[in-house]
Amino acid sequence: DQQVKQNSPSLSVQEGRISILNCDYTNSMFDYFLWYKKYPAEGPTFLISISSIKDKNEDGRFTVFLNKSAKHLSLHIVPSQPGDSAVYFCAARNYNTDKLIFGTGTRLQVFP
Amino acid sequence: NAGVTQTPKFQVLKTGQSMTLQCAQDMNHEYMSWYRQDPGMGLRLIHYSVGAGITDQGEVPNGYNVSRSTTEDFPLRLLSAAPSQTSVYFCASSRSTGGYNSPLHFGNGTRLTVT
Numbered sequence: 547d548q549q550v551k552q553n554s555p556s557l558s559v560q561e562g563r564i565s566i567l568n569c570d571y572t573n574s575m576f577d578y579f580l581w582y583k584k585y586p587a588e589g590p591t592f593l594i595s596i597s598s599i600k601d602k603n604e605d606g607r608f609t610v611f612l613n614k615s616a617k618h619l620s621l622h623i624v625p626s627q628p629g630d631s632a633v634y635f636c637a638a639r640n641y642n643t644d645k646l647i648f649g650t651g652t653r654l655q656v657f658p
Numbered sequence: 659n660a661g662v663t664q665t666p667k668f669q670v671l672k673t674g675q676s677m678t679l680q681c682a683q684d685m686n687h688e689y690m691s692w693y694r695q696d697p698g699m700g701l702r703l704i705h706y707s708v709g710a711g712i713t714d715q716g717e718v719p720n721g722y723n724v725s726r727s728t729t730e731d732f733p734l735r736l737l738s739a740a741p742s743q744t745s746v747y748f749c750a751s752s753r754s755t756g757g758y759n760s761p762l763h764f765g766n767g768t769r770l771t772v773t
Contacts, residue, residue: 580761589748589764635701644755645716646762648701
């Protein structure tokens with residue numbers, strides 16, 4: 547039972563355009579959400595997070611939006627750059643178990 | 659600053675063999691964890707530790723053992739390797755459980771193949 551779902555395995559975007567990565571969750575016990583970025587042959591690195599008491603968090607070119615009623619979050623990258631090409635994982639913290647659950651990842655390719 | 663160091667980077671085992679994946683961190687983090695990454699499955703928690711002497715099971719603990727005798731080290735033992743354990747393994751650490759203001763720091767992974 548996948549509690550955190552990233553339904554798009556891959557996404558291709560032109561440099562300079564907006565990249566939108568989506569994540570859906572099913573568990574109402576999640577209260578904190580994170581995005582991690584992973585390059586080949588490296589471990590994931592933390593990118594941005596959002597608490598369930600907010601609906602938006604921005605850090606430079608990266609913005610995460612949270613829609614609690616829809617149990618949906620999204621990561622916007624504007625403008626997209628070739629160096630953003632990576633696999634992006636969303637993760638959610640269960641406040642009851644204090645464990646992080648990861649999604650399956652979306653591979654983003656930014657082409658010139 | 660090395661962060662989280664995993665060894666080896668690659669390993670091939672035969673079914674039934676045992677081995678230990680090493681993980682060390684130099685950030686004085688109390689929380690350490692092991693994940694496995696499989697295609698279409700994301701990152702799944704195997705075992706975790708909230709401090710020296712304390713370990714607990716994650717989502718997929720069967721076939722693996724851990725111990726935490728020091729704050730720095732958190733080895734993962736495969737008792738009798740099976741082909742289903744072919745995966746990429748990541749060790750991660752953080753000040754707390756990877757939640758508020760305490761994101762996980764990951765190592766670069768160990769790619770394990772069991773034949």
